[in-house]
Structure formats: structure tokens, C-alpha cells
Amino acid sequence: MHEHQGAETGERSSAEADAEHLEAIGRKAGRGFGWSLLGALATRAGSFLMGLVLARLLSPADFGIFAVALAATQFVMVVKDIGIMAAVVQWRGRLEDVAPTATTLSMISAVTLYAVFWVGAPYFSALAGSAEATPVVRILTSVILIEAITAVRSATLLRRFHVGKSSKAVLAGFLVNAPVAIALAANGAGPYSFAWGQVAGAVVTGVLMLVYARLPWRMGFDRPTAAKLLWFGIPSAAGIALEVVLLNVGYIIVGAIMGPVWLGFYLMAFNMSSWVPGLIGTAIRSVSIAGFSRLAERDEASLSIGVQKTVPLLVAAVLPLAVLMGVLAHPLIHYLYGDKWGQSAGVLRFLAVLMVLRMLTSLALDILNGRGATRSTVWMNLGYGAATIPAVIVGTHLDGIRGAAIGQTAAALLVALPLAMTAVRLAGVRLTPILPSLVRPLAGAAVSCAVTAALAALTRGSDFLQLAVAGGAGFLVYVLIVVPMEQIRMVRDQAVRRLRAALVRPHPVPAEATSKES
Incomplete structure (x- = not known):
């Protein structure tokens, strides 16, 4: 019984060490x-x-x-x-x-x-x-x-x-x-x-x-x-x-x-x-x-x-x-x-x-x-x-x-x-486990290609409009298909929080104003 528990503890310790090792390398590589x-x-x-x-x-x-x-x-x-x-x-x-x-x-x-x-x-x-x-x-x-x-x-x-x-x-x-x-x-x-x-x-x-x-x-x-x-x-x-x-x-x-x-x-x-x-x-x-x-x-x-x-x-x-x-x-x-x-x-x-x-x-x-x-x-x-x-x-x-x-x-x-x-x-x-995770990027690329080509045809005659309208819409469609909605919401919420913090941040009161009030 104790030997079995010890083996399980050893396996968990080894697994935790592996996870920490991978995480450490990931952090260094990420930076x-x-x-x-x-x-x-x-x-x-x-x-x-x-x-x-x-x-x-x-x-x-x-x-x-x-x-x-x-x-x-x-x-x-x-x-x-x-x-x-x-x-x-x-x-x-x-x-x-x-x-x-x-x-x-x-x-x-x-x-x-x-x-x-x-x-x-x-x-x-x-x-x-x-x-x-x-x-x-x-x-x-x-x-x-x-x-x-x-x-x-x-x-x-x-x-x-x-x-x-x-x-x-x-x-x-x-x-x-x-x-x-x-x-x-x-x-x-x-x-x-x-x-x-x-x-x-x-x-x-x-x-x-x-x-x-x-x-x-x-x-x-x-x-x-x-x-x-x-x-x-x-x-x-x-x-x-x-x-x-x-x-x-x-x-x-x-x-x-x-x-x-x-x-x-x-x-x-x-x-x-x-x-x-x-x-x-x-x-x-x-x-x-x-x-x-x-x-x-x-x-x-x-x-x-x-x-x-x-x-x-x-x-x-x-x-x-x-x-x-x-x-x-x-x-x-x-x-x-x-x-x-x-x-x-x-x-x-x-x-x-x-x-x-x-x-x-x-x-x-x-x-x-x-x-x-x-x-x-x-x-x-x-x-x-x-x-x-x-x-x-x-x-x-x-x-x-x-x-x-x-x-x-x-x-x-x-x-x-x-x-x-x-x-x-x-x-x-x-490499086989990679295949399912490629489905969304490939689907997003196909839809983005169709949208970009259609809008490029509609805006033909202006290089700037083609790049701005067709390119912008094609990229947006790709992001909406490929990036999970919870990640989009998370990025949106973080941006809103930072914007609100910047807007409501108290401004320092000048020393002259403080002395006058007193």
C-alpha cells in the first residue's frame, strides 16, 4: 500500500518536474x-x-x-x-x-x-x-x-x-x-x-x-x-x-x-x-x-x-x-x-x-x-x-x-x-495531433480569400480602396473565424478596462491650487 502510494507520489513529482521544465523553456523562448x-x-x-x-x-x-x-x-x-x-x-x-x-x-x-x-x-x-x-x-x-x-x-x-x-x-x-x-x-x-x-x-x-x-x-x-x-x-x-x-x-x-x-x-x-x-x-x-x-x-x-x-x-x-x-x-x-x-x-x-x-x-x-x-x-x-x-x-x-x-x-x-x-x-x-488544430486556420483562409477577392472586384479602380476595404474585411473575417470568441472577448475587456482606467485616473493637483484652498 505504502509502496504504491510512494510510486504514485514519485510519478506525480516527475510529471510536475517535466511540466515545470517545459514551462521554464517556454517562458525563456517566449521572451x-x-x-x-x-x-x-x-x-x-x-x-x-x-x-x-x-x-x-x-x-x-x-x-x-x-x-x-x-x-x-x-x-x-x-x-x-x-x-x-x-x-x-x-x-x-x-x-x-x-x-x-x-x-x-x-x-x-x-x-x-x-x-x-x-x-x-x-x-x-x-x-x-x-x-x-x-x-x-x-x-x-x-x-x-x-x-x-x-x-x-x-x-x-x-x-x-x-x-x-x-x-x-x-x-x-x-x-x-x-x-x-x-x-x-x-x-x-x-x-x-x-x-x-x-x-x-x-x-x-x-x-x-x-x-x-x-x-x-x-x-x-x-x-x-x-x-x-x-x-x-x-x-x-x-x-x-x-x-x-x-x-x-x-x-x-x-x-x-x-x-x-x-x-x-x-x-x-x-x-x-x-x-x-x-x-x-x-x-x-x-x-x-x-x-x-x-x-x-x-x-x-x-x-x-x-x-x-x-x-x-x-x-x-x-x-x-x-x-x-x-x-x-x-x-x-x-x-x-x-x-x-x-x-x-x-x-x-x-x-x-x-x-x-x-x-x-x-x-x-x-x-x-x-x-x-x-x-x-x-x-x-x-x-x-x-x-x-x-x-x-x-x-x-x-x-x-x-x-x-x-x-x-x-x-x-x-x-x-x-x-x-x-x-x-x-x-x-x-505530427498527427497537429492536424485538427489546422482546420480553423485553413477554413478561415478560404473564406478570407473569397471575401477579399469579391470586395477587390467591387472596388476596382482605386488601389487604396482595394487595400483598405478588401484587405481589411478579409483580415477581419479571418480573425473572427480562427480566433476563439473567448479570446476576442478577453482582449476586448482588457482594452476597455485600460481605457477606463486611463480616463478616470486622478490627475495630480498643482501645489499652488492646494495652497490657495488652504
Whole structure:
């Protein structure tokens, strides 16, 4: 009898400990996500305003040249440290023991990679159909040398969920990037304005990362530590590098087949479709690998629960934005950027769908990295690449930049998403419990799409009315369908209480009035 009671008490204690552990990780990840979302929101809002200005100062051809350099930079930014940063985030042990070796490996990798890209820049630019992009590629990819110095310190902030400090550093860098880029563009620097703005911002961000991390910067080398870092890091870097290559493959193919002007239109649409991944996706990724890694340390059940809570929230947040962006692509492009960018609208419709798929497959990569299943990320993206490259080539030849977008989206839907789900299931994560919680977001997206399209047709002729009336009604319908009524009432009641408190709050009586009354 007593033994049975003791066993029950032990089970309850274990269950309570598990619950407290999950709650603690959730709180840390939640705070980190909040800071990251705030920083990403500020940075993306600034990037949006900067894009509006640069779209009027530069030509589509300038954007096309920058697209080539951007594709090269996004690739080298991922593989610059051969996955050392991700390895440090999930390191099981003291940071002080691993930091010197990790710093040395990051520096060697970045310097070697930059030398390769300096020599190979003319060939890469020619392959993308824009030989004049060579010097821009060389300038922009130099950012990896700065990132190599700060990589381990950035990983330290993410590991500790000190995302607020990381966000402040990134925001400070942007506040330097924007005025430099705009000033150079206004003075005729063309695509160089993008490159020098990014370099200036990276320097400021890097200095702040070093200050915030409070981790002594020194180099060293320990062979067993290096072996552990590389065993995890290389497959992780390869998987994410493949993701970046596949994300930017449209640039290379469109530029090679259609030239820099059409590539500029494609880049504009792709940048708009990246608003949400850049905002919400960046915020999630800043805490997801560390969070999933901490959950995986506990057991597979904890990781499954974390994933089952995260996916529905992500889908519910992204779907309405994708619907509005897809249905209102033409008025959105025309109203924000002007008639000269109208060719981008037809592309944006399909890239809005790709946006949702990108965020789901990126989350799958973070789950696999947190679980330590880094090799699965490589196989997943190899399969995706085998479908994407021919799909984009065929699509571009058949229907130009719109065909490229259709091909990339179809490959993501039919190949990348099923592969991601399979890899996550094989890593021990249960996905079936997620399905019922996706019904309301999908139903809300369908109804929102119908309402938005109908009102857009009725308000045709005014871009502003289409965006305000059709977009506002479509979003409202989605919220009413997807968000539970009790949550809406709770938010409404809290807002009313705060408003009443602000209105009836007693105002301090001036000292002069008090003395006169007495």
C-alpha cells in the first residue's frame, strides 16, 4: 500500500518536474521571441521604407545586379562558419571550453571562403547573366569576415535566450545601413549603394555583439572539441546552405535566361513575399534551435509537445497575410512602388504561397537541428533541389518570371513539404495531433480569400480602396473565424478596462491650487 502510494507520489513529482521544465523553456523562448519579433518588426519596417525610397532612386537593372550579389552573400553567410554557430547554440557543456576552438574554426572557414568567392566572383556573375555584378559581389560578400569575428558571440546570445541584446545590435546596424545606402543611391552609386550600406551596418552590429556577449574573444584549438563541433556543424551548415541555394535559385536561373531587368522585377516580388518570413520567421529562428535543443535534451515527448504547439500558431499567423498578399498583389505593387514595377505583381501571387511553405520547411530544419538530426536536413534539401531546379528552368522558358515562381512554388508544395514532414517524423516527432488544430486556420483562409477577392472586384479602380476595404474585411473575417470568441472577448475587456482606467485616473493637483484652498 505504502509502496504504491510512494510510486504514485514519485510519478506525480516527475510529471510536475517535466511540466515545470517545459514551462521554464517556454517562458525563456517566449521572451526571446517577443524581443526578436520587436527587433525584426522595427528592422523590417525600416527596410520597407528604405525599399520605397530606393525603388524610386534605382532602376530594375540595378535591383537585378544587386540580386546576383545578394544570392552569393546569402549562401556564404550560411556556410561561412561550417555550422559552428549552430553547434555552439546546442553545445552540451560550458561555453568557455568551446569558444576558443569555435572562434578559430569560424575564422579559418570565413577567410578561405571569401578568397574563393573573390576569385570566383566573375564566373558566378557571368553564370547569373550579369557580369557587371562582379565588384558588387566582392564588396557584399566581405560581410562574412565581420560575421566570422562575431559568430560565436552571436551564438552565445541565442543560446542564453538573450535575444533582446541581439535584436538591439541588428537594429543599430540597420540604422547605419539605411542612410548610407540611400545617400549613395541619391548620388548615383547604383547597386553599390546596397553593398556599402550592408557592410557599414554589419560593422556596427558586430561591435555591439562583441560587447553584449561578455565572452572573452580569444582563439585556440582543441582537437576533440573541434571534432565534436564539426561533426554537428558541417551537416547543419550543408542543410541550411542547400536551403539558401534553393531559395535563391530563382535569381540565378531568371538572370541567366532573361537578364538583369527581368531579374529586378523578380527580386522586387520575392522581397515582398519575404516580408513575413523576414519578420515572423526571423523571430522564430532566433529562439527555435535553442528551444528545440533544450526540449530534445529532456526527451522525445517534450520535443513533440513543443512542435505541436508551435506549428498551429505559425500557420495561423502566416495564412491571412499570404491570402491578402496573393489576392491583392496588383494594387499592393502599384500603390507602394509605382507603375514601373507592375510586372512584379503576377509573380507575387505565387510567391505568397511559397512564403507559407518556406516558413514550414524552415521550421522543420530548426526542429531537426535542435534534435541533432543534421544529416536529415541535407537529404531533405537535396530532394527538394532535384525537383526545384528543373521546375524553375522549365517554368522560366514557358512563362518568364511568373513561370519561375510557379515552378519554385510547385516544387516546394509537392516535394519539399512532404520531405520535411517525413524527416521530422523519423526524428521522433509526432505530427498527427497537429492536424485538427489546422482546420480553423485553413477554413478561415478560404473564406478570407473569397471575401477579399469579391470586395477587390467591387472596388476596382482605386488601389487604396482595394487595400483598405478588401484587405481589411478579409483580415477581419479571418480573425473572427480562427480566433476563439473567448479570446476576442478577453482582449476586448482588457482594452476597455485600460481605457477606463486611463480616463478616470486622478490627475495630480498643482501645489499652488492646494495652497490657495488652504
